[in-house]
Amino acid sequence: MDIRDPSIGLYNEDLAPAKKRNWGTFSIFNVWTSDVHSLWGYYLAASLFLLCGSFTNFLLAIGLSSLVIFFLMNLVGYAGVKTGVPYPVLARASFGVWGANLPALVRAVVACFWYGAQTAAASGAIVALLTRSDAIMAFHKSAHLLGHSGLDVICFVVVWILQLLIIQNGMETVRKFQDWAGPAVWVAMLVLAVGLCVKAGGFSFDHGIPQDVLLAKTKDAGVPGEPGTFWALMAAGATWITYFAALYLNFCDFSRYAKDKATVKKGNLWGLPINLLLFSLVAGVTTIAAFKVYGEVLLHPEQISAKFDSWFLALLAALTFAVATLGINVVANFVSPAFDFANVFPHKISFKTGGYIAAGIALVLYPFAPWEGNAASFVGAIGATMGPLLGIILVDYYLIAKGQVNVEALYHEDGEYRYQGGWNTNALIATVIGALFSSILPNFTSLLPAWWGIYGWFFGVAIAGLAYYVLATVMPRTAGAVPAKA
Template identity: 65%
Template sequence: MTTTEAPGDASPRLYNDDLAPATERRWGAFSIFNVWTSDVHSLYGYFLAASLFLVAGNTLKFLVGIAVGSLIIYWLMTLVGIAGVRTGVPYPVLARASFGTFGANVPALVRAVVATFWYGAQTSAAAGAIVAFLARYDGPRGFHESTHLFDHSGLEVVCYLGVWAAQLLIISKGMETVRRFQDFAGPAVWLMMLLLAVVLSVKAGSLSFAVDMAPADLAALARSATGLDVAPGSLAAIAAIAATWVTYFAALFLNFCDFARFTPDARALRKGNIWGLPVNLILFSLVAALTTSAAARVYGQVILEPAEISAKFDNVFLVLLAALTFAVATLGINVVANFVSPAYDFANVAPKYVDFKRGGLIAAVIALVLYPWHPWDNAPSFVNAIGSTMGPIFGVLIVDYYLIRRAQLNVADLYREDGEFRFQGGWNIRAFVAAGIAAVFSSILPTYGPSGYAATLGPYTWFIGVIVAGVLYFALSAGRSPLAPKPAPTTP
């Protein structure tokens, strides 16, 4: 039976107050819903949806692909979320059950590094929206064009630092402030996206989802924007849309329990997920498609960046409103998806010295150091790269919790060095073997293997990693349910 209390003899190497099972559970269905509005209603989320719209060829096929992907996302997020509700622990602590009390630091740090990359990408996108507005005026435009630092303009650097600092301020206040902020950010971005679609549709003179481009040009633009080598509108294109949409959430599949653990029960979790995932994702994607097609008719070109679209408005108030809203959207997704996870992940490495706030600070500093190199510029490739690293970890974690342990977990032993999850000195070798072999198929072969492998299976690397790791882990763990820990050495 699953317990939800840390033991009185918890090891300081495994426990602090932030990593302990949640006791206050105030994240109801509305807050869970807004986890998803904050996560997907971003500049990157819009860019990906608009890009996939080009791949679909028409609106119906686009909605089919997005709907299939969104239902898969809902099912998987609910699996992870229920584990969080039942145990009350964050992702790196839950990972101790499958990877070992100290081995869990490896998947935790992998997730943390991914989050810092996304933090930099989203912060850079928000800074770009603000730059687009300020550059309309002579003073800021002159500064933007004449001053350069770290391969960026001076204005870009200033805006990046401003958005970076604002996010750090929010995370420093703790998880309750995170909840209140994302309850505001999600609806605000929804309103702005709707306003953008309405304004452009009025300018276009009609409501249409068509993009007037020659098929060959559309196919070339779709490949350039998404990296998907498929014929727009084909069955392969619809499947690739669904797979890429699922992969976009690869990182949060791991650590959704960081939020779900504050939910009072599974019913509230499912309610928040159903509205926040299939319903919200489909509607958001539809708005992105409408905006893209309307902007193409108004400006005579396909523009996939919402900040670039809004910067073309004649109405200064609308441009300012859009810039501020996009900045809020980025704050929302970064706080929810890219600060909370590394805050727990870094704290998990050294709980005695690093708490939730210090963990978030570490993530922010790493993202700041990465800024001069801006490794996040290629969005579609970045999404697939993330999926390829996250899949094997997710496969091990889910198979361990649901198939090996039958959703029954001794939470107290997650905080003991000599408990059930000690394995081989705190490391579960079977989990690492399964994840390592799966990573060959999901990460190494797509990058260094035959070109045909990546071209054919690129959108599905996350799924390959999940399946290979899950099957191998289950096979290696056969007859060991629950997995037997290695006995702790006795003191003479």
């Protein structure tokens, strides 16, 4: 739809409702192959598979949690299809036309941090390949710059530049990249799995890894307790659901280009429960086979490829997983802040410029490598606030507004979503309440039990959503004058 006389501080062509809707089922499916098939995604999937304790437990924990992910993504995706607007614009309906900058910038900050972390992971796969050469290994050990080895810096900058090239023509380039990268990663995954299973003499669901070794290797997955127990399975499922916390918010950045709700639902079905189960299964089987072949627990694919005798196979594996990590960076950590930063000053910042800002922040962070230190807990605390944001947006859209959004008013500063000077006080109060229980108390105090942090995102969604519903019932919004609905 065309927006009539939008406010200059709320509109540009990138933030306008999508006019060209040519994303089919395959493109929606590949949003998820790009988001999941990364080095960190592989590590998490393999870890959770092993921590489930058995194939049956894996189907229960990862299967059921994948269905929850599918359900939540459909809720967000349908809103994107119906309105055609990106996440920060949709957030204006619940937070106010100016208040939406709060949830947008929270999402953008988390994305910038992980943009740098994922770029470092992708470049690390290239470094692991290159250091197979004695001469390059010598350079890697001797040359240092900005607190890293010279080789690390060179590979990081090269990968950083490659990502900028992907978005030169906006979202259409992103679609074409992920349509190619997603299937390529699956081919490489299967080749890796089949090759190792042949060497191991067959595939197995029984890993045979000593429990103390398994727990030490998978500690970063955040799943406590004895593998296979009820609470370990609960934690595994919660971790898998929470892993997608960022994309629940901004999946509408992609679904708004879909042809209809059926396209989103079908793409999500193949990309989430089906793809997630198969990806986790392949990652787990590959790790088990690698343990039988090499006698080590290798939860990172670049560790496995480093064992290959063949340079060609090592090159193929390193490049494929580097590309896969670029995929998640573009989908999860580039597109969102590109729209989020554009939302702050739309008359000055375009989608492309917003993406450059996110990439620039990641580059500035690189010498400090905060993702390797205690700052990870800080970002985890900030990231947990995404739970309250999702709870508020979903409650507002489905329970308060009954799925009706005045799209025209989203671009008018004096329209229906002005609330109190452009800020919805109800949403701000609910965000603080939700963040208190999802992020602040579990991360910065000892008032709550240790297990609370595992489910912090869930508490954030539920508590903030409930608080917002109560506040919106007691102090309901007033209808605006612009009649156009979506």
